Amino acid sequence: MRTKQALAAAAALLALLGTASCDEGAGPPGSQSGEVPAGKNGGLTGGGSGGDGTASGRVEAQLAKVAGTDELVRLISNATTCTSASTKPKDTTFSDIDAPSEGAAAGIAKTNAEWGIKERVTCDGKDASANGHELLVISDMARFETAFKARQAADLAAGEGDTRTRWFIGQNFAARIFATDSDEREMLSLGTLGLNCAPHYVAPPQSTTQPAIVKGCILTNYVDA
Template identity: 30%
Template sequence: MSSRTVTRAAAGATALAALLTLTACGGDDDAVGSGIAAIGGLEGGNGNSGDGGNAKKGNGLGFKGLPKAGSMAEAARIVNGYTKCDRISSTKSDSSTSGSDPDAKYDSKTYSVTERGYCGRRNVTTIFMIKDPKVFQAAFRAEVEKDHADGKNGDVNSGPIIGQDFAVGSESSDAMAALLAPGSGMLLLNCHPGFNPPSGFRKEPSLVKGCVLTDYYKD
């Protein structure tokens, strides 16, 4: 995987976080929105969860309140509503990567990823279709825990942005923030033990213990 996608990866998870291209290489024109942290108050969620009263309350749906795509085409349409993703491809453009495919190892039952899609050129946004979201979240948590045990804490405020059956990462911080815009319904999966968002942001249970769903992201 390129050094570009490894830099500042979620919780220092140099495998899965790099896969999801969760590092920001600066803003770009592809993002509909911009900024470092998304504003709280998205639809969905089930209110406070171990956050000391800091998280915004949702509508009680939790994970089930996240958008469900059903196909790569629909996932791309959802993403395109918040950051440019009008041309989805099963391969990265030549300008975005070099060497062997760094994502190939995740087309396996370990992460329950069934399909990959890429959009954008200068700052690539990656979409992963997921068969079993609990398996995916558990695999991501395992990556974070391993790096944390090895002293690689990385960025405690980053992670993949998820729906019910897909995950999204981008090389653009603007795109990441735009995907968490109010009304998108998507939330970020954070499995870092030191994660503690500012007051007013959501911090809700995910499908696996040790991870939360949040509308807070900071590059």
């Protein structure tokens, strides 16, 4: 059964996205598809991070928020299997964000500073032999989006990445889950949206997109099949 916090955040988010195209200054018709209007400084008007480092953009402020890794694990468990949680460096070194040449502890400290990450935790999905879910408590969402944008662009330039939306964000957390498409879609009901910073990324017309804090990044309710 989903938490009241997740349901409230999801309901508020759906209401916000459903009326976004009617807001004054929200952009031209079609801004809810791949044509994303830029706000001030290229992001949402008023976007940025709050005093505690969490997102304060118009859309981000409506997303779910967690108190720490324990609550993040409980939240994710409402969408997919999340067992055997661990915060150990050897378990929470993630190849898609950490430098492969450095030791676990040193690499984590460096990445955390660059990406605005406060805490990390991982947990197992249905297939424990597969990659564990990557769960991050974020202290600075603008910094996280900036670092992710640079990493996604570099991977694409090297022919190693793709344009799929893989990270889901809340006000102060980011999650990449290794699960089924239906589980990923279930993440949206927890008060999260997908983050995508791929250049020229266009979500399908039936989906909804809004500018993220960082110019060139969007938040979308589209989950790639």
